[in-house]
Amino acid sequence: MLQLHNVSKRYGPTLALDSVDLRVAADEVVAVLGPSGSGKSTLLRMIAGLEHPDTGTITWQERNLADVPVHARGFGFMFQDYALFPHRTVGGNVAFGLRMSGWERAQVEERVAEVLELVGLSGAAGRSIDRLSGGEAQRVALARTLAPRPELLMLDEPLGSLDRPLRERLIVELGAIFEQLAVTVLYVTHDQEEAFTIADRVVVMNHGAVVQQATPEDLWQRPAGLFVSDFLGFTNQFEAPVTGGAADLGWATVPVDLPNGAAAVVIRPDALTVDASGPIPVTMTGSVFRGDHYLGRARLSTGDEITFPVDARPRPGDRLSLRLDPAGVLAHPLPPAGRSEGPGPESA
Ligand code: ADP
Numbered sequence: 001m002l003q004l005h006n007v008s009k010r011y012g013p014t015l016a017l018d019s020v021d022l023r024v025a026a027d028e029v030v031a032v033l034g035p036s037g038s039g040k041s042t043l044l045r046m047i048a049g050l051e052h053p054d055t056g057t058i059t060w061q062e063r064n065l066a067d068v069p070v071h072a073r074g075f076g077f078m079f080q081d082y083a084l085f086p087h088r089t090v091g092g093n094v095a096f097g098l099r100m101s102g103w104e105r106a107q108v109e110e111r112v113a114e115v116l117e118l119v120g121l122s123g124a125a126g127r128s129i130d131r132l133s134g135g136e137a138q139r140v141a142l143a144r145t146l147a148p149r150p151e152l153l154m155l156d157e158p159l160g161s162l163d164r165p166l167r168e169r170l171i172v173e174l175g176a177i178f179e180q181l182a183v184t185v186l187y188v189t190h191d192q193e194e195a196f197t198i199a200d201r202v203v204v205m206n207h208g209a210v211v212q213q214a215t216p217e218d219l220w221q222r223p224a225g226l227f228v229s230d231f232l233g234f235t236n237q238f239e240a241p242v243t244g245g246a247a248d249l250g251w252a253t254v255p256v257d258l259p260n261g262a263a264a265v266v267i268r269p270d271a272l273t274v275d276a277s278g279p280i281p282v283t284m285t286g287s288v289f290r291g292d293h294y295l296g297r298a299r300l301s302t303g304d305e306i307t308f309p310v311d312a313r314p315r316p317g318d319r320l321s322l323r324l325d326p327a328g329v330l331a332h333p334l335p336p337a338g339r340s341e342g343p344g345p346e347s348a
Contacts, residue, residue: 201214
């Protein structure tokens with residue numbers, strides 16, 4: 001098990017990591033998700049031993065890593081910018097680390113063939129690096145990282161440089177490889193779909209701090225605050241007064257588990273359904289095609305706008321009625337005026 005306790009790191013005025021506590025169990029795949037600048041790479045660099053925390057401890061299998069140098073930690077590390085050696089073959093790239101750590105030639109050849117098969121590049125050992133597609137190069141880099149059999153694998157935006165269709169395919173392949181290997185994985189990404197696809201558990205970071213840790217399902221159902229809701233793309237957000245356990249949105253009243261005061265009410269788009277007898281009248285303002293449905297946008301009686309799925313393409317000006325499932329309503333107490341809990345300027 002990997003364990004971080006109260007780990008902080010400051011670079012000048014920037015608190016890059018703010019008292020991070022984290023446990024990763026054996027064979028668990030944990031995605032670290034957050035906007036650019038939230039401290040994800042710093043976290044990985046500390047665990048890898050490339051940098052040292054100002055405070056706190058990092059242990060692996062109960063052993064404090066403070067005085068264990070990078071190479072002695074036995075972890076695998078793959079960056080977005082995984083420079084392959086351009087003048088070596090695919091096999092030469094994968095074998096490099098093994099040779100450096102003194103593996104016998106026969107063992108190296110066997111292991112190279114094994115990991116190339118694992119990443120779907122059987123028989124490619126003799127190919128030259130400059131002839132590879134982006135996806136193939138990414139697989140070679142992964143094979144190189146996996147070759148020495150690391151017990152902990154850390155990947156920092158490994159698919160970041162690839163286009164979306166390829167990323168979507170590779171993320172599924174990566175998941176299958178992790179499962180087959182039974183390896184402990186820390187996977188850093190700013191892409192929530194990638195995190196949700198690959199991870200048993202997602203750790204959300206903002207401004208160097210862990211703001212929520214949960215399974216993808218729980219995170220989706222119960223984002224812990226406005227930052228996480230924003231980051232998941234839940235744009236239906238309303239400020240509402242709360243009295244007697246109900247928030248008054250002006251166009252609907254929803255039960256919330258909050259004391260009297262002000263709340264930010266977040267409504268997941270899937271909590272709204274088009275229903276001719278629904279109590280919420282709206283006027284369509286637009287829609288986005290999403291393959292098997294449209295994401296409709298409409299104006300409420302209060303003038304606020306709302307987004308929800310709709311089967312047939314609505315036309316601007318169409319009048320529809322909606323029904324709201326209270327289970328899809330999330331409410332957070334609103335911070336006092338002047339303080340914002342939303343994503344910071346670094347999240348752009
Ligand atoms: P992320 O990986 O989430 O994009 P980073 O861990 O790279 O975030 O950075 C977190 C914060 O720490 C950022 O504000 C970044 O500018 C700062 N930072 C990271 N590394 C250094 C460094 N070596 N020197 C100064 N500031 C740094």
